[in-house]
Amino acid sequence: MLVEEMMTTEVHTLTTEDTIEDALKTLNTHQIRHIPIVDEDMYVVGIVSDRDVRDASPSVFERDSDLSELSNSLGSIMTTEVITVHPLGFIEEVANIFYDNEIACVPVTRNNKLVGIITEKDLLYTLIQLTGTNVQSSQIEVKVPNRPGMLPGVVNIVGKRKLNLTSILVYPYKPDSNYKVVVFRVQTMNPYPMIEDLRNSEYEVLWPKEPGMSQ
Template identity: 60%
Template sequence: MLVEEIMTQDVITLPPTATIAQGLRLLQDYRIRHIPIVNEQNHVIGIVSDRDIRDASPSIFIRNSDHQELQNEIQTIMSSPVISVHPLDFVEEIARVFHDKEIACLPVVQNHKLVGVVTEKDMLHTLIQLTGTNVQSSLIEVKVLDIPGMLPGVTAILGKRNVNIVSVLIYPYKDDPDYKILVFRIQTMNPTPVIQDLRNAGYNLLWPNNISEPRL
C-alpha cells in the first residue's frame, strides 16, 4: 500500500507570517492537530502542532492576560526542518518513521511541493485494514519452520475448504529464528473444519488451542 492511497490531500496550511491566533482558530474550526507551514511556492518550511500552539498560548489561570502572545508570527513556534515522505513511499516503511521519530504527522511532498499529509490516525486505520480486523472473521495462528514452502502449504489446506482469506501476517516466533508464526483471518464463522484439517496435516496451532472454543 502506498502513501498516496491513505494521505489527506485537502491540507489546511498557513504562511510563516500568520499569527498564532490564526493557527489556533484553524485547529478549532477544522478539528485538526497539525498545520504545515508553507511559503509562496508551497514548499513546506515548518509544521505546528496543537501542542505547540497550546504551549504558546497564555494560561487561563493568569488574570488580566491580554493574549498578546497569540499575535506573534506562527513561524516563531514551528518545528523546522520537517521530515517528509513521498506519495509513492510504502505505508509499511513510513510506519517506522512515525515510531523512530516519535511524530504524529508527516507532510507528503512531491517535486518539493506539499501534496498531502499522513497522520498517526491514518496509520492506525490502515493497520486495521491490513490486519483484517475490520471484517468479521476468525483467527488462526500456525507455528511453522522458517523454510520455503510453508505458507503455500497452509493456504492450500485453507483452499480445500473454499474459505476466503481476509489477511495473512507473518511474525517471528519469540527469539527462535528457526520458526515463524503465520496469522490468518478467514471469513467464516465456523473455522472448526479448517482447524481440524490443519491439525490432521500435522501443523502446530497456537490459536485456537481449544477446538471447541474458536475465537472470532
C-alpha cells in the first residue's frame, strides 16, 4: 500500500515565527500531536510535537509561572532534522522508520514540499485494513514447510469452498525456521468445513484449536 493512499492531506502547519501559544491552540483545536513547521514555499524546516510544546510551556503546578514563555518562537524548540517520506513510498517502509527512529509521525513531501502527513494512528488503521480485522470474518492459522509453492496449495483449498478471502499474511514459525505460518481470514462464521479440508490435505492447523486441545 502506498503512502499517498493513507496519508492525511489536510495538514495543520505553523512557521518558525509562530509561538508556543499558537502551537498549543493548534494542537488542542484540531486534536493532533504533531505540527510540521514550514516556510513560505511549504518546505518542511522543522517539526514540533505535543511533548515539545508541553515541555516548553509554563508549568500549571507553579503559582508564579512565567507566561511570557508562551511567546517564544517555535523556531527555538522545533526539531530541525526531520525525516520525510515520498507519497509513492510504501507504508511498510514508514513502519520501519517509526520503529528504527522511535518516532510517531513523518511529513510527506514531493519535490521537498509538504503534501501530507502520516502518523501512528494512520499506520494502525492501515494494519487493521491489511489484516482484515475490520470485516466480520474467521481467522485460520496453518503451519506449512518453508519452501516455495506452499501458499498456493493453501489458497486452493479455500477456493474450493468458494469463500471470500479478506487477508493473507505469512510470518515465521518461531519454534522451527523450517516452517512458516500462513494466517488468513475468510468471510464465514463457520470455518470448520474448510479446516477439515486443510487437515485432510495434511496441513497442520494451529488456530482455531481442535475442541478439547489446550490453548
